[in-house]
Amino acid sequence: MSLAHAFEKSKNLGDLTNAWLRHVKKEVEDRKIDSSIKLQIDNAASLVAPAALVATIVRHAEIDIAVRPVRVLLIGSDPLMRLDHSAWTSFAGDFLDSPGGVQILLTFEEEALTSLNPMVQALGLTSCQVISHEDARASAAPIDLAIWVHPATESLELDELENTATALATFRAGIPTFSTSFNDVDILGQNYLLHPDL
DSSP states (O other), X not given: OOHHHHHHHOSSHHHHHHHHHHXXXXXXXXXXXXXXXXXXXXXXXXXXXXXXXXXXXXXXXXXXXXXXXXXEEEESOOHHHHGGGGTGGGGHHHHTTOTTOEEEEESOOOOOOOTTHHHHHHHTOOOOEEOOHHHHHTTOSOOSEEEXXXXXXXXXXXXHHHHXXXXXXXXXXXXXXXXXXXXXXXXXXHHHHHGGGO
């Protein structure tokens, strides 16, 4: 089963993660990658969720990635989005039946490397490109879609204001811009920040 078929047919993240695990394990086996790291469903779901989120929003925005790769700006410091330089998030293209069809740009730079990073390198996954908030707001980098992922528990007030300003700037520049989070508490915080400006 292809990852695109699994993305369409899976009823929940657990189903999709199981299909993703089978796919990655087969890739590791086919490429004869020596890995002592054991991928399990409990540690893999956090790698699959960001890619599934990005793929869902790209599809919702009706952006055609068959012509050229879509450049997705991820705004914020959500830890799931930045693991291993967002390389796992690049599976969003595979979920949309276009491997390599999603390029990730990130506004937060950090060496958030996991024990799975050697596998990222061996599989040849593409790391994100880090751009500054200033460049994103000035449209200095080509952006097709912006997604603000808001982790209320991690953001400091100044970070939140900068993320809000960037999300509003991309929206006002006519770039499809979405705000989202991985839980209800975070989305309430994000809505509170956006309310005065909308």
